[in-house]
Amino acid sequence: MSTLKDRLTADMRSALKARDELTTSTLRMALAAVGTAEVAGKAKRDLSDDEVLAVLTKEAKKRREAATAFADAGRAEQAAKETAEGEVLDRYLPKQLSDAELTELVSGALAAGGFTGKAQMGPAMKAAQAAVAGQAEGGRVAGEVRRQLGL
DSSP, X not given: OOHHHHHHHHHXXXXXXXXXXXXXXXXXXXXXXXXXXXXXXXXXXXXXXXXXXXXXXXXXXXXXXXXXHHHHTTOHHHHHHHHHHHHHHHTTSOOOOOXXXXXXXXXXXXXXXXXXXXXXXXXXXXXXXXXXXXXXOHHHHHHHHHHHHTO
16 A cells, blocks of 8 residues: 555544544545546556555646636635635645746756657657656646747
């Protein structure tokens, strides 16, 4: 069992004992998503910390998108709940890069690979994502790569 999954389980138990309903329900949802990912495929397997982190990132993104959708639909209470759940998940995610740090990492990755044009967008994104290593959302990385490639 991964240490991040152990930490999620321990924190959920602590929240349960403290009667913190928001944290308990959010961590239960996260652990359920991790469990689903573990049984996906032909055989059940334990996920590594990086794989658990990927699942948590995906769940946090779902919460942000849902909060935006609810806010746009005029459902402030639901939007606030989704935002609060996202904040609980953010405790387990790596710190996000600032715009300046993202620009610096992407320019370094593009220079190292010699990427210059639109035709190289795919390989450039792969190099940029590897350099960023999950510390920024894919949309932010893609926007920065497009900007630096002049697209």
